[in-house]
Amino acid sequence: MKLFQPQSLTMERTNAIDRGPLPLMEHFYTIQGEGFNTGKSAYFLRLGGCDVGCVWCDVKDSWDATAHERTTINDMAIMVIRAHASRVVITGGEPLMYNLQALCAELKAHGCEVFVETSGAYPMSGTWDWICVSPKKFKAPLPEVLIQAHELKVVVFNQSDFAWAEKHAAMVNADCKLYLQPEHGKMAEMMPAIIDYVKQHPKWTISLQTHKIIQVP
Ligand code: SF4
Numbered sequence: 001m002k003l004f005q006p007q008s009l010t011m012e013r014t015n016a017i018d019r020g021p022l023p024l025m026e027h028f029y030t031i032q033g034e035g036f037n038t039g040k041s042a043y044f045l046r047l048g049g050c051d052v053g054c055v056w057c058d059v060k061d062s063w064d065a066t067a068h069e070r071t072t073i074n075d076m077a078i079m080v081i082r083a084h085a086s087r088v089v090i091t092g093g094e095p096l097m098y099n100l101q102a103l104c105a106e107l108k109a110h111g112c113e114v115f116v117e118t119s120g121a122y123p124m125s126g127t128w129d130w131i132c133v134s135p136k137k138f139k140a141p142l143p144e145v146l147i148q149a150h151e152l153k154v155v156v157f158n159q160s161d162f163a164w165a166e167k168h169a170a171m172v173n174a175d176c177k178l179y180l181q182p183e184h185g186k187m188a189e190m191m192p193a194i195i196d197y198v199k200q201h202p203k204w205t206i207s208l209q210t211h212k213i214i215q216v217p
Helices: 007-017 073-082 101-109 161-169 185-202
Strands: 022-031 041-047 087-091 113-118 130-133 151-156 177-182 204-206
Touching: 022 073, 041 073, 073 101, 087 101, 101 130, 151 161, 151 185, 161 177, 177 185, 185 204
Parallel strands: 041 087, 087 113, 113 130, 130 151, 151 177, 177 204
Antiparallel strands: 022 041
């Protein structure tokens, strides 16, 4: 069995070139289930590679970048065009381990809006229509990424995550949308506290993983 080596991911990023190819774990045209863009159609490109190490991560198979087929930017654009999608969400894994400027530019050249979902732990690359930063305790987000966020989405796993959320809300720009989202396995336990918190702190909005309710990927 091949062991996951975080160092190899660092090498991966250092060696990343603008035109790729990039490790693509999966891709699918679906409905965005979370956060500000909930309910909108979007083509998801999930890039492999992540060294953040969230204990509750539901895409651990994405962590090892070498486990996923390298796919050219051109081939990714063709997938999106064939689906007639007008929005693309680049997610992971941690997609900003790679320089995404060329991927962004290619998709925008085909008339797509481009959104990214990131932990914020790596430097920003690409020109985005929507930046969702979901900071993780396991690898701190970079202040220069947080300040660019259109959306801050904090996963609530336990009571201490409210203070964690406020700490990062103080680091985003004034227009950034603020979301609290229960970790899926803690939904029943944490939802009452999240509801109380949002009622007392109305700058926050609840985000739910609605794709799991409507049973789309
Ligand atoms: Fe999983 Fe995302 Fe955390 Fe990486 S940053 S471990 S992909 S939840």
